[in-house]
Amino acid sequence: MNNSFDLNKILRPHILNLAPYSSARDEYTGHVGIFLDANENPYGSVTDENYNRYPDPHQMDIKRKLAPLKQINVERIFLGNGSDEPIDLLVRATCIPGKDKVIIMPPTYGMYEVSASIHDVKIEKVSLTTDYQIDVEAVLNAITPDTKIIWICSPNNPSGNVMQGKDIETILENFHGIVVVDEAYIDFTDSPSWLHHLDSYPNLVVLQTFSKSWGLAGLRIGMCFASKELVHILNKIKAPYNISQPSQKALLEGLDAATNMNEMVKEILKERTSLRTMLENLSLVNKVFPSDSNFLLVKFDDAKAIMDYLLQETIIVRDRSRVHLCEGCLRITVGTREENEALVACLVKYQQNIITV
Numbered sequence: 512m513n514n515s516f517d518l519n520k521i522l523r524p525h526i527l528n529l530a531p532y533s534s535a536r537d538e539y540t541g542h543v544g545i546f547l548d549a550n551e552n553p554y555g556s557v558t559d560e561n562y563n564r565y566p567d568p569h570q571m572d573i574k575r576k577l578a579p580l581k582q583i584n585v586e587r588i589f590l591g592n593g594s595d596e597p598i599d600l601l602v603r604a605t606c607i608p609g610k611d612k613v614i615i616m617p618p619t620y621g622m623y624e625v626s627a628s629i630h631d632v633k634i635e636k637v638s639l640t641t642d643y644q645i646d647v648e649a650v651l652n653a654i655t656p657d658t659k660i661i662w663i664c665s666p667n668n669p670s671g672n673v674m675q676g677k678d679i680e681t682i683l684e685n686f687h688g689i690v691v692v693d694e695a696y697i698d699f700t701d702s703p704s705w706l707h708h709l710d711s712y713p714n715l716v717v718l719q720t721f722s723k724s725w726g727l728a729g730l731r732i733g734m735c736f737a738s739k740e741l742v743h744i745l746n747k748i749k750a751p752y753n754i755s756q757p758s759q760k761a762l763l764e765g766l767d768a769a770t771n772m773n774e775m776v777k778e779i780l781k782e783r784t785s786l787r788t789m790l791e792n793l794s795l796v797n798k799v800f801p802s803d804s805n806f807l808l809v810k811f812d813d814a815k816a817i818m819d820y821l822l823q824e825t826i827i828v829r830d831r832s833r834v835h836l837c838e839g840c841l842r843i844t845v846g847t848r849e850e851n852e853a854l855v856a857c858l859v860k861y862q863q864n865i866i867t868v
């Protein structure tokens with residue numbers, strides 16, 4: 512429980528008092544009527560399908576379907592243009608440029624640093640431990656009165672592992688600012704989500720996304736779960752129609768097909784195990800790190816040469832070999848059975864070439 516948290520002290524003062532843009536569809540939310548309020552084209556669209564009307568700015572149909580699925584109140588849900596949008600909005604809402612600070616724990620997802628840099632917000636980097644866990648003492652020591660956000664990625668990108676619950680709890684309890692737990696990969700682990708701790712911790716924000724397990728990266732929709740007061744603030748500062756009508760429509764269909772998501776996740780987890788086994792059998796692989804995600808972090812003797820070779824073979828993986836604590840590593844997304852076998856066949860060919868040379 513964190514009783515000392517006061518959102519009003521964390522928000523930038525001018526954001527607290529900001530009068531948001533009131534969109535035409537904020538004033539009338541019915542679906543039928545003669546709409547002469549938003550300067551739309553009354554004849555339809557140039558395309559066969561009509562997109563001439565602005566979409567629901569608050570995506571209420573989606574939130575009403577999502578709320579029971581996540582067992583959370585509609586008022587605690589913010590939807591963004593990918594979870595990258597709430598990452599940016601949280602910095603904008605809380606951090607005074609040139610003054611305030613966020614804490615990140617490398618190696619981790621790059622957008623926390625990029626978003627802070629865009630807004631000229633200071634970044635305090637507290638390295639994860641060598642086994643990719645939170646160095647709680649170092650994090651607590653790095654907190655200053657100007658620290659507004661601590662970013663925790665769990666399961667972490669690029670290391671793939673879940674952070675220990677007790678460490679997250681210690682930070683939640685001892686920090687006066689916002690603790691974001693980014694759960695982009697949560698559906699690939701048995702570890703529980705932090706979603707159901709929102710009542711205990713008013714300073715907790717949980718991010719999830721439709722881009723990974725749901726297979727909807729192209730729609731660009733991310734979820735942000737937080738106190739209803741913070742969700743209200745994010746809604747005030749977002750672009751008025753941040754999620755397009757086709758995306759909203761496709762997601763509404765997607766939410767009805769949650770069982771497909773479960774099936775795909777099962778398949779990906781099976782493939783993760785078999786890809787791990789295949790990689791561990793290769794002599795050029797030094798280590799395959801444990802993964803609670805849909806990717807594997809793999810340490811090679813010569814990551815750069817392998818990356819170049821795979822590129823020549825038009826297999827694209829992510830080079831993390833120059834990232835702190837990931838030296839010599841490539842991050843490999845778990846593909847289909849055929850894709851994984853093609854990757855491993857390429858690596859076997861590379862291995863044989865080295866031996867023959």
Ligand SMILES: Cc1ncc(COP(=O)(O)O)c(C=O)c1O
Pocket residue numbers: 592593594595596620664667668693695696719720721722728731732733
């Ligand atoms: C940890 C993490 N958070 C957030 C994102 C962004 O996801 P979205 O597609 O929802 O913007 C990613 C994307 O790779 C990620 O790895």
